[in-house]
Amino acid sequence: MSIKPWGLIGASVAMSRLRRELARLAATESTVLITGETGTGKGVAARTLHRASARSQRAWVHVDCAALSTTVIENELFGHERGAFTGALDQKPGRLEQAASGTLFLDEIAEISPPLQAKLLRALQDREFERVGGNRTLRLSARVVAATNQNLGEAIRQQRFRADLYYRLHVGRLHLPPLRDRLEDLPELVSAGIARAAKTLGRPVPSTTPQFLTGLHAYPWPGNVRELFNFLERTLLGPDETLTAKHAERLHSEELQHAPSAVHEVDSWTPSDEQRAIRAALRASHGNVTGAARRLGWPRSTLRYRILIYGMEHQVRRNQPRPRRPVHDLDDL
Numbered sequence: 001m002s003i004k005p006w007g008l009i010g011a012s013v014a015m016s017r018l019r020r021e022l023a024r025l026a027a028t029e030s031t032v033l034i035t036g037e038t039g040t041g042k043g044v045a046a047r048t049l050h051r052a053s054a055r056s057q058r059a060w061v062h063v064d065c066a067a068l069s070t071t072v073i074e075n076e077l078f079g080h081e082r083g084a085f086t087g088a089l090d091q092k093p094g095r096l097e098q099a100a101s102g103t104l105f106l107d108e109i110a111e112i113s114p115p116l117q118a119k120l121l122r123a124l125q126d127r128e129f130e131r132v133g134g135n136r137t138l139r140l141s142a143r144v145v146a147a148t149n150q151n152l153g154e155a156i157r158q159q160r161f162r163a164d165l166y167y168r169l170h171v172g173r174l175h176l177p178p179l180r181d182r183l184e185d186l187p188e189l190v191s192a193g194i195a196r197a198a199k200t201l202g203r204p205v206p207s208t209t210p211q212f213l214t215g216l217h218a219y220p221w222p223g224n225v226r227e228l229f230n231f232l233e234r235t236l237l238g239p240d241e242t243l244t245a246k247h248a249e250r251l252h253s254e255e256l257q258h259a260p261s262a263v264h265e266v267d268s269w270t271p272s273d274e275q276r277a278i279r280a281a282l283r284a285s286h287g288n289v290t291g292a293a294r295r296l297g298w299p300r301s302t303l304r305y306r307i308l309i310y311g312m313e314h315q316v317r318r319n320q321p322r323p324r325r326p327v328h329d330l331d332d333l
Contacts, residue, residue, distance in 0.1 A: 009192050010185030014177040025172045026052035033169045034147040036176030039226030042147040050103040059102030061095050066108035074116055084133020099142035109146040121165045179221040197233035208243045215248020220301035275310050287317025
């Protein structure tokens with residue numbers, strides 16, 4: 001089966017590997033943990049997994065854990081019995097029941113509280129649960145897919161996430177690569193994004209110049225595919241019939257306008273000032289981009305872009321050795 005919604009477009013090695021792994025997991029009933037930065041398409045991957053599975057004709061239930069408070073999300077997930085709390089005038093099935101034998105997608109799973117994590121763990125392990133205020137045991141029949149943009153290994157070390165729940169969720173895993181690691185997919189993504197935006201706005205599809213794509217390649221894309229598609233739709237709001245380098249330049253300008261300048265008044269700097277400051281910050285941080293960005297008070301993505309346009313890549317320390325981890329440590333998510 002070949003399913004290519006907009007978030008999974010691309011023929012890069014990373015995306016080809018992702019689709020193969022997705023097809024393999026779709027043929028199983030395993031719980032799946034989807035990881036990746038914001039905007040990489042975790043929700044799209046989860047829905048694609050559902051559509052490619054034997055449960056595709058059954059319910060799809062999406063719960064955004066980050067959008068709900070602790071008390072609300074417990075009620076949303078498990079439901080409640082009549083009289084369970086003030087205002088509970090009727091019995092209410094939760095999302096675990098509503099999903100039935102379909103797929104339950106728990107988006108931003110790291111946002112739920114430790115007490116609720118324990119209750120969810122029991123539901124996943126024993127495949128049974130009770131509604132809030134009830135004592136009748138119900139059966140969990142749905143397949144559970146969870147997603148997060150956080151490093152769960154670090155969350156466990158900080159005791160914000162239960163290790164046993166992590167292991168229960170991490171039976172199958174899909175990792176969505178950031179856009180900056182698959183820039184060879186940009187032409188296909190841009191083509192699809194422009195067509196999508198033109199249809200949404202009810203306007204003809206504009207043409208693009210090679211310089212427009214070159215400008216997009218130079219941008220670090222901290223918001224990933226979501227940012228790309230939003231940028232293209234915003235660009236198509238204008239009257240131009242051809243997208244050129246000037247449109248890509250607006251993208252870089254918008255990022256710099258929103259970059260904080262806590263340490264220096266960047267607006268007053270000349271390009272020479274900027275280059276001297278970047279060189280000094282890189283020297284002080286021994287070529288580490290993250291450390292240099294922290295010294296400048298800039299987002300890391302802004303510094304990466306400035307290093308690129310000033311041709312200063314040779315001053316960046318490459319192949320930095322990763323710290324050795326104890327054998328018992330979790331994967332670096």
